[in-house]
Amino acid sequence: xxxGGEVIDNKQVILKELVKGAPKESDMAVxxxxxxxxxxxxSKGLVVKNLYLSVEPYVKLRMKKFxxxxxxxxxxxxxxxxxxxxxxxxxxxxxFQKGDLIWGIVGWEEYSVIKNPGSFFKIHxxxxxxxxxxxxxxxxxxxxxxxxxxxxxPKEGEYVYISGASGAVGQLTKLGFDDAFNYKEEKDxxxxxxxxFPEGIDIYFENVGGKMLDAVLLNMRLNGRIAACGMxxxxxxxxxxxxQNLRIIIHKRIRMQGFVVFDxxxxxxxxxxxxxxxxxxxxxxxxxxxxxxxENAPAALAGSENVWKQVVSVSRE
Amino acid sequence: xxxGGEVIDNKQVILKELVKGAPKESDMAVxxxxxxxxxxxxSKGLVVKNLYLSVEPYVKLRMKKFxxxxxxxxxxxxxxxxxxxxxxxxxxxxxFQKGDLIWGIVGWEEYSVIKNPGSFFKIHxxxxxxxxxxxxxxxxxxxxxxxxxxxxxPKEGEYVYISGASGAVGQLTKLGFDDAFNYKEEKDxxxxxxxxFPEGIDIYFENVGGKMLDAVLLNMRLNGRIAACGMxxxxxxxxxxxxQNLRIIIHKRIRMQGFVVFDxxxxxxxxxxxxxxxxxxxxxxxxxxxxxxxENAPAALAGSENVWKQVVSVSRE
Numbered sequence: 072x073x074x075g076g077e078v079i080d081n082k083q084v085i086l087k088e089l090v091k092g093a094p095k096e097s098d099m100a101v102x103x104x105x106x107x108x109x110x111x112x113x114s115k116g117l118v119v120k121n122l123y124l125s126v127e128p129y130v131k132l133r134m135k136k137f138x139x140x141x142x143x144x145x146x147x148x149x150x151x152x153x154x155x156x157x158x159x160x161x162x163x164x165x166x167f168q169k170g171d172l173i174w175g176i177v178g179w180e181e182y183s184v185i186k187n188p189g190s191f192f193k194i195h196x197x198x199x200x201x202x203x204x205x206x207x208x209x210x211x212x213x214x215x216x217x218x219x220x221x222x223x224x225p226k227e228g229e230y231v232y233i234s235g236a237s238g239a240v241g242q243l244t245k246l247g248f249d250d251a252f253n254y255k256e257e258k259d260x261x262x263x264x265x266x267x268f269p270e271g272i273d274i275y276f277e278n279v280g281g282k283m284l285d286a287v288l289l290n291m292r293l294n295g296r297i298a299a300c301g302m303x304x305x306x307x308x309x310x311x312x313x314x315q316n317l318r319i320i321i322h323k324r325i326r327m328q329g330f331v332v333f334d335x336x337x338x339x340x341x342x343x344x345x346x347x348x349x350x351x352x353x354x355x356x357x358x359x360x361x362x363x364x365x366e367n368a369p370a371a372l373a374g375s376e377n378v379w380k381q382v383v384s385v386s387r388e
Numbered sequence: 389x390x391x392g393g394e395v396i397d398n399k400q401v402i403l404k405e406l407v408k409g410a411p412k413e414s415d416m417a418v419x420x421x422x423x424x425x426x427x428x429x430x431s432k433g434l435v436v437k438n439l440y441l442s443v444e445p446y447v448k449l450r451m452k453k454f455x456x457x458x459x460x461x462x463x464x465x466x467x468x469x470x471x472x473x474x475x476x477x478x479x480x481x482x483x484f485q486k487g488d489l490i491w492g493i494v495g496w497e498e499y500s501v502i503k504n505p506g507s508f509f510k511i512h513x514x515x516x517x518x519x520x521x522x523x524x525x526x527x528x529x530x531x532x533x534x535x536x537x538x539x540x541x542p543k544e545g546e547y548v549y550i551s552g553a554s555g556a557v558g559q560l561t562k563l564g565f566d567d568a569f570n571y572k573e574e575k576d577x578x579x580x581x582x583x584x585f586p587e588g589i590d591i592y593f594e595n596v597g598g599k600m601l602d603a604v605l606l607n608m609r610l611n612g613r614i615a616a617c618g619m620x621x622x623x624x625x626x627x628x629x630x631x632q633n634l635r636i637i638i639h640k641r642i643r644m645q646g647f648v649v650f651d652x653x654x655x656x657x658x659x660x661x662x663x664x665x666x667x668x669x670x671x672x673x674x675x676x677x678x679x680x681x682x683e684n685a686p687a688a689l690a691g692s693e694n695v696w697k698q699v700v701s702v703s704r705e
Contacts (some may be wrong), residue, residue, distance in 0.1 A: 313631060323646065326643065327644040328643045329637035329640065329641050331639060331641060334641065
């Protein structure tokens with residue numbers, strides 16, 4: 072391990088082999104390795120004690136073999152990783168101190184060594200639940216905010232439709248929902264949309280694609296905007312659903328914009344300034360389901376829907 | 389007829405019946421009716437002598453039964469219509485005088501009654517061929533200009549790909565072509581694009597859709613823009629080709645914008661200020677194929693490719 076200092080047990084969730092289809096609990100194993108709680112001499116990294124891990128669609132995606140310019144599959148035999156919240160145990164980096172709370176991509180393990188903390192955010196507001204920083208105040212919440220405020224730019228009175236609303240975006244827009252439906256239970260998506268949006272849709276936050284997008288296109292209004300974000304399990308790369316109605320974007324003058332939330336991370340403090348007060352005032356109600364203990368993470372992941380509501384609490388310290 | 393004044397023969401191209409598939413010469417008939425050369429008493433309309441008619445994809449499209457919010461099928465038994473250039477013979481409208489040259493949608497006939505001239509443009513620059521006003525200086529040229537300059541907004545050094553370049557847009561961008569291919573002769577569109585754009589594509593002017601769009605998406609660069617314009621025969625509404633690769637717009641952060649040139653008509657003079665000097669200086673070379681005589685219009689249309697290069701000269705006066 073190097074670095075000297077205390078070496079302790081480190082429980083980890085390991086991917087056994089790359090999976091096909093929906094991941095099962097038995098595709099993962101909880102093993103114990105050891106870790107030094109001191110960063111290596113000369114390193115600018117961190118040692119972090121993990122507090123919360125996100126049970127999220129893209130962890131499931133990375134358990135499969137896939138190709139993507141921004142992400143890679145997990146390495147079988149190694150600890151899985153994903154967005155999480157942690158506390159700095161030791162730091163070789165000038166911007167982080169022991170005791171700092173942070174969020175970013177950490178291992179599915181009790182302690183993680185972070186070699187390059189440059190992509191981590193420090194948590195300055197701990198008066199809200201820390202678990203929020205892997206959800207509504209983390210990447211998924213930021214995605215929702217960016218898609219709506221920076222990409223789609225809604226105007227007063229416009230109609231907004233969010234597919235996959237039980238996930239990231241739905242969390243941020245819970246308040247103000249006028250109607251909702253479960254698209255898996257609707258035989259006719261077009262009819263469901265016409266029922267919920269008799270006047271049509273101005274803004275579509277695209278999380279699903281395929282047939283859903285086709286149905287939405289039929290119901291978009293003139294000058295509509297479609298914000299399309301990534302990193303979700305709906306990108307079933309093996310069998311992409313075709314889109315038939317794309318020509319509609321022409322006569323309806325629709326703008327469709329793909330975006331990746333990472334590009335907007337420099338605006339994270341603007342996001343917090345907007346959302347934190349709404350959480351404190353109860354204007355945004357955020358629900359999470361917290362599973363206690365890293366050893367229960369495989370079951371939580373295998374049993375999860377493709378939503379961002381679930382958290383594993385690794386340590387309550 | 390009413391209106392008094394001289395009543396003369398008026399040759400017209402009539403659609404016999406709505407067609408399926410590619411229009412044939414025999415789907416049209418040239419008939420002679422009569423017309424008064426004076427506008428009706430109290431009318432704010434025009435009587436126009438037609439000079440040039442555009443042999444264009446959307447005339448073919450309107451010979452079929454189809455539904456579109458902006459256009460309708462032709463009425464069988466009546467004269468067809470399309471973009472054309474004419475000269476005002478009589479005017480009840482305060483903004484148009486006898487002798488004015490105009491362009492807009494006119495009948496496929498020697499003389500047309502224009503009930504509402506509000507959507508017509510007066511031609512102020514007759515030092516270039518008048519036929520240009522139904523092509524490069526008319527709707528298709530304006531479409532190309534809007535798509536590139538207002539929608540896609542190219543920056544110095546960016547790579548631009550135009551599908552259907554033999555049509556409207558290609559005309560405006562002939563100068564500066566680095567490479568081209570005939571997509572009907574390419575078995576592998578992706579390979580053809582990689583050959584022509586080894587560095588990838590920043591801007592795609594979408595005129596084709598379907599498999600072409602899929603191949604282009606594979607070759608787009610980060611932050612690419614796709615300008616999608618309408619009114620072309622490639623919108624085969626009976627069997628739209630699906631698009632499989634749309635998810636690529638997310639990680640490549642692509643903006644796809646549908647537009648309709650009519651929305652930009654208020655900027656027509658800005659367009660002329662940009663393009664007219666380039667035509668006069670020979671920086672834009674515009675090629676047309678002119679068929680003489682309205683009676684030859686059905687053959688010209690039936691034999692035309694889906695491009696905007698062809699013109700019927702109705703009168704050379």
